[in-house]
Amino acid sequence: PRAPPAAIDRRAPKFSFAPTTRSGRGRAPRLVVAAVVVPRKSEDAPKGGERASSSLKLDDVMRNVRASLRLDDRGVASTGMTWGEGVFLGDPVRWALRHDAGSFTEEAVGPDLSYVSTHCAGADEVWETDHTGYTQVVQLDDHEASLLAAWARTGWWAHPAAEHDVELELGAGAAADGDDARPAPHECEVTIRLRAGGLIVASMYVDTREWLPTRMRMRVCGDDESWSYEDWKNVGATRGGASGDNAKPYPALTTLKGAAGGTQTFRTDGARANSGVGPGYYRRPGTLPGDALGGPERVDPGANPNRFDNAGSVRFDARKRPEVNIEEAQSSHVLVRPLIDGVDVGPFILDTGASGLVISGAAAERLNLRSFGEVWVSGVAGKVPCNFRRGKTLELGPITIDAPVFMEMSVGGIVSGSSEPVAGIVGFDVFKSAVLEVGPGGHPVRLYDPNVFVPPVTWDWKPLLMVSNVPHVAADFAGAPRGKPQIFMIDSGAGGADCIFHARAVRDMNLEKLLPGTKRASSRVRGVGGSGGESSGATRAYR
Incomplete structure (x- = not known):
């Protein structure tokens, strides 16, 4: 459920690969247009009220x-x-x-x-x-x-x-x-x-x-x-x-x-002056992600053959183990090697802070993926335009995604110390219909089918908030305004930092005076969209 507004502060760090347009919405800053003048002489113009x-x-x-x-x-x-x-x-x-x-x-x-x-x-x-x-x-x-x-x-x-x-x-x-x-x-x-x-x-x-x-x-x-x-x-x-x-x-x-x-x-x-449907048309189809707190409820697939199927384009192969093979990098990123249309084109960043799938232009051309559309994507380096690319399948561990849609953009320079150039990013499209387990230090990585998964009794579930297909949690920290939890993104693709505060959060919450420890030298935050994949600015690090 939605957390009460009084309990959380939304002015929190936000580093995501989230499309700047949401559905029909969407999910940008300025529109400079002259106000539209409705023509009085037009027969189609509605009648106005008082001046x-x-x-x-x-x-x-x-x-x-x-x-x-x-x-x-x-x-x-x-x-x-x-x-x-x-x-x-x-x-x-x-x-x-x-x-x-x-x-x-x-x-x-x-x-x-x-x-x-x-x-x-x-x-x-x-x-x-x-x-x-x-x-x-x-x-x-x-x-x-x-x-x-x-x-x-x-x-x-x-x-x-x-x-x-x-x-x-x-x-x-x-x-x-x-x-x-x-x-x-x-x-x-x-x-x-x-x-x-x-x-x-x-x-x-x-x-x-x-x-x-x-x-x-x-x-x-x-x-x-x-x-x-x-x-x-x-x-x-x-x-x-x-x-x-x-x-x-x-x-x-x-x-x-x-x-x-x-x-x-x-x-x-x-x-037309009627919607053509009854009130039931607007009712949602069964239980959905975001309804309940805590861990996933186990569902017997055979108990109700007419139950709402919310897997999207994700399929699980019950014959395969949930473990996903990973590679480590010096930049602390977790890398995996999915098969795109049956081909291994290189390592992909496992990134919970990515709202979808990302592929480099070189990898997309190698696979001859069809290009369409345009989306503006925000990362730590700002907003960049990119096209979509569509494949036939993506396979990762026990998961297969049919007709996956990728955002094509440069991912060079994000990861250091990898065995070969990074080919893309694995994000929300893989996680949305699965239970994802990432152990301390980035390993092991496991993907479970939520319909048959039985969570260990030792797992302590926390409320998860999804904003633009990116997971967030409300967390306490010393010096938080009014002692209330603040919202943080869970971003496994940040690489090397335990916690990142947005500059606005540092300013508005007066965190420079509250953060204990010694200020260290500035460091680069590597993200999508900057020159060579790096952000255009540096961050100040604290321990």
Whole structure:
């Protein structure tokens, strides 16, 4: 379950190979765009509320927004569906967004990638399904960002009945950093956050001439997501839609822009004033990762042949032992040698801090892996663009992954003292449907089938938080603010450091004065994306 916000501090070190775009979301800092002016002469443009006054108040702003979005009109249903074409992580997709009050399901399907993101009103969680069919409950920043992004698109954020879900305030605007954070002369800012301790604050900018949203910004996992909503039309203006009298407006083009790059687009081809599904459509499929604390529950595969299969594309060979052969490196990285399409192309870093699979360009070319799409990946050296590569199989110990998807990027310089150049990184895609055991010092490494695995009684299980497919735990340390646990990533790919604090954490928590011991000489942190695979900056080390 999600840890209570009061018990943890999210301003924690984050070093991950996490895509800067999350599902339909996604998972970057600035979007500099002019506010969209809705054409008054267009027959498709929805009718607006009152014009702005010189002194705005939240109640007046929201009354006008609800009038323009027709949220107060009892003749307009609070359910609906929009659909169209778009681009997700560089892959063309067909998408659909269904909603009924606070419930929603967003689906996108492309030739290589797909996702589903769903929330059922009255439940706390959001669950997502990736292109392999693997489904999980999203947590912390991912959870809040998924709700805010979807409710912004469906209009639920402004609905009178949403007062139990979100808190609204009139934004200061001018106090924000960056020109794109300030409202334009014809805009006002409304901030949105989840009730019951929501930490992410989304800034919704509203055109005060038409009282319709033009753009939204929110900071997630250290990066700013920027959405724009353009060319508002009525549902009744599309083929098969409702009549104009009870039609709802929607943006014909929604765009999400990332920090250092990466743009996701959702162009609407059609809409209707009903979702076409019943309430049960939004309910999640059985027990999912992220539901319960403690160790995995043993399940008898034969007890219920109709049980929910959440293995994704991962298969276990019961004839093979769980042990994985490893190689050591001077940089303290743990290296394994998976077979890609039956070929050993070199050692891969076993990295719990990687949100997926990574392969070097040389290894991908040797295997002739097909290239597609684009993703911006964040590592200790910053954000770098890379393409996807798809193989036929990946084999590691008892595990086989069908049709694995790799991110292609340089991994040179990360590891020192290895027998040969590193060919890639093994991350979340291998771990997601397995129980991973890594012993002290990086050995032994074992992969167990969770459906038949019986954990030793001596194992002490801890709550695991997944953010952007990377595991985190809440941990205590001397000098923690208010004595409360802070969130740390479990990153086996960091190489040589027992604990790394983000510079912001050192500053905000005043850790330089609290860390005992003697400051040592600066050292290099090696990570993906820098020159030669090294980060562009040094770290100060303490013992």
